Amino acid sequence: MEHLTHDTLARLVDERPNPDEREHIRACRRCAAELRAFRLQSDALEGLPALRPPSGDWASLEARLVSEGLVRTPETFRRFGFAAAPAWMQAAAAIVVFLGGTGFGLALTKGATSGGPSPEDMLLPMSQITSTEEAVRMVELAERAYMQTLARYRQFRGRSDGARVTDPLSLLTALEGLLAASQEAVRVAPADPVFNGFLINVLAERQEVLRQISTGRDDDWF
Amino acid sequence: MNEAQLLRKACQGDGPAVRALYEKYSPRVYAVVRRIAADDDLAQDYAQEAWIRAIRALPTFRGEARFSTWLHRIAVNSALQAVRTAETRHKREVPMPETLAVAPPARDALLSKKLEWALDRLPARMRKVLILHDVEGYTHDEIGELLGTTTGTSKSQLFKARGKMRVLLTDLDSSESPGSADAGKELEAWNI
Numbered sequence: 001m002e003h004l005t006h007d008t009l010a011r012l013v014d015e016r017p018n019p020d021e022r023e024h025i026r027a028c029r030r031c032a033a034e035l036r037a038f039r040l041q042s043d044a045l046e047g048l049p050a051l052r053p054p055s056g057d058w059a060s061l062e063a064r065l066v067s068e069g070l071v072r073t074p075e076t077f078r079r080f081g082f083a084a085a086p087a088w089m090q091a092a093a094a095i096v097v098f099l100g101g102t103g104f105g106l107a108l109t110k111g112a113t114s115g116g117p118s119p120e121d122m123l124l125p126m127s128q129i130t131s132t133e134e135a136v137r138m139v140e141l142a143e144r145a146y147m148q149t150l151a152r153y154r155q156f157r158g159r160s161d162g163a164r165v166t167d168p169l170s171l172l173t174a175l176e177g178l179l180a181a182s183q184e185a186v187r188v189a190p191a192d193p194v195f196n197g198f199l200i201n202v203l204a205e206r207q208e209v210l211r212q213i214s215t216g217r218d219d220d221w222f
Numbered sequence: 223m224n225e226a227q228l229l230r231k232a233c234q235g236d237g238p239a240v241r242a243l244y245e246k247y248s249p250r251v252y253a254v255v256r257r258i259a260a261d262d263d264l265a266q267d268y269a270q271e272a273w274i275r276a277i278r279a280l281p282t283f284r285g286e287a288r289f290s291t292w293l294h295r296i297a298v299n300s301a302l303q304a305v306r307t308a309e310t311r312h313k314r315e316v317p318m319p320e321t322l323a324v325a326p327p328a329r330d331a332l333l334s335k336k337l338e339w340a341l342d343r344l345p346a347r348m349r350k351v352l353i354l355h356d357v358e359g360y361t362h363d364e365i366g367e368l369l370g371t372t373t374g375t376s377k378s379q380l381f382k383a384r385g386k387m388r389v390l391l392t393d394l395d396s397s398e399s400p401g402s403a404d405a406g407k408e409l410e411a412w413n414i
Contacts, residue, residue: 006385011377013384038384041337041391045356048334050249051256054266058244061270062237070277071237 004031009038172213175206225289233280240277247290248273251297257353258301260342272300298354302368305346340390348383355380 004012004024012035017025025032065071182199223231223242231239251272256265276296283292341349350369354360355376360368362376369376 006388007381010381010384010388034388038388041384041387042356044333044337045352045387046359047330048253048257048337048357049330051253053248053252053269054262057248057252057266057269058241061244061273062241064270064274065240065277066237068274068278070235070274071232071240072235 003028004034009035013038013042169213171209172206175202175209178202179206226285229280229283229289232277243289244273247293250290251293254294254297254353254358255301257338257341257357258298258305258350260344260346260349264304268301268304269297271304272297275300294358298358298368302350305350336391336394337387340387340394343390344383344386348379348386351376351379352383352387356384 004021008021009031012021012025025035062071179199179202182202223239228239228242232243248269252265252269255269255272256262259265259268272293276293279296283289341353344352347369351365354365354368355362362373362380365371365376366373371379
């Protein structure tokens with residue numbers, strides 16, 4: 001008796017046998033056993049477990065994802081002073097509040113910019129920030145705007161010839177605007193180190209101006 | 223956080239969300255890629271490529287299929303393409319795979335290892351068809367589409383692959399030490 005070939009047995013795992021094949025399997029114990037073995041083999045293949053990737057796989061994948069700009073890690077956000085990625089929207093809101101809420105800061109910044117758009121001109125309203133990339137860009141612009149504001153503030157305090165502005169009350173009035181905006185920014189993002197830094201700086205500067213008013217001294221702590 | 227929220231965050235480049243997806247699906251992605259590649263080192267490269275493609279393509283995922291199905295398809299395509307485009311392929315003796323299964327039942331562990339060992343020794347084309355059909359459950363039409371062949375060719379390759387697997391496993395069992403009690407039990411379990 002000629003036994004069924006492996007090709008035929010393999011086919012019969014999925015397909016119905018023709019009458020001759022059926023008859024043969026009924027009569028031949030060896031082919032019946034082989035067919036059972038083939039079916040068992042396919043069942044075992046179907047039940048193969050998932051495989052754990054090698055250790056370190058995520059670390060190298062993450063490095064590639066970051067290098068291709070596909071993910072932003074907490075480190076990316078720490079660089080900009082944020083605790084973690086999920087806070088970006090809150091942080092972006094705080095930036096807009098901060099720069100949008102301070103007429104003084106904006107006026108100083110505009111004054112410092114010669115030609116081309118100033119950072120705050122490029123800031124998007126909160127409702128238009130739709131991606132992490134935009135939020136991070138807003139942080140960078142906010143930082144630039146803050147530094148420009150600071151530079152203008154210094155310019156405002158001291159003339160180019162080194163002489164001091166002698167009207168501390170004007171300075172105090174200007175600082176009140178910055179203080180209100182900083183407080184609002186910290187209220188929106190209370191754990192954010194950048195905005196807390198802004199607030200501390202403004203409070204310290206305000207304190208210094210108050211001290212100047214009371215003592216007449218004129219130190220530049222910046 | 224549910225999967226839809228995770229996907230939205232991952233789409234925005236949120237690292238922890240991508241990590242969560244990876245933790246959940248990497249064993250399945252790695253398994254199919256490893257079996258197609260038949261090599262641990264290549265599998266890691268192919269799996270990473272699959273993840274890069276998937277994360278890059280996330281904004282195009284519309285949720286018509288389950289995410290796992292969508293991701294699995296990307297992994298299969300990615301691995302098949304990588305294998306296809308490899309200029310040379312090392313033909314070498316493949317040891318028992320080092321890759322660890324995700325918590326296989328203890329009594330099936332050796333059987334799984336034997337199957338993985340035999341899969342690694344199949345000719346590439348047969349292996350791909352066998353994995354896609356018997357392990358992953360693709361139809362012959364789908365396999366034909368993926369591999370650029372006909373349904374008939376897919377069936378023919380599958381039957382040959384099953385036959386070759388049967389021979390490899392029988393030879394493996396025959397070559398095992400008859401003095402080993404454990405080996406004897408496994409042999410008995412396999413040779414029904």
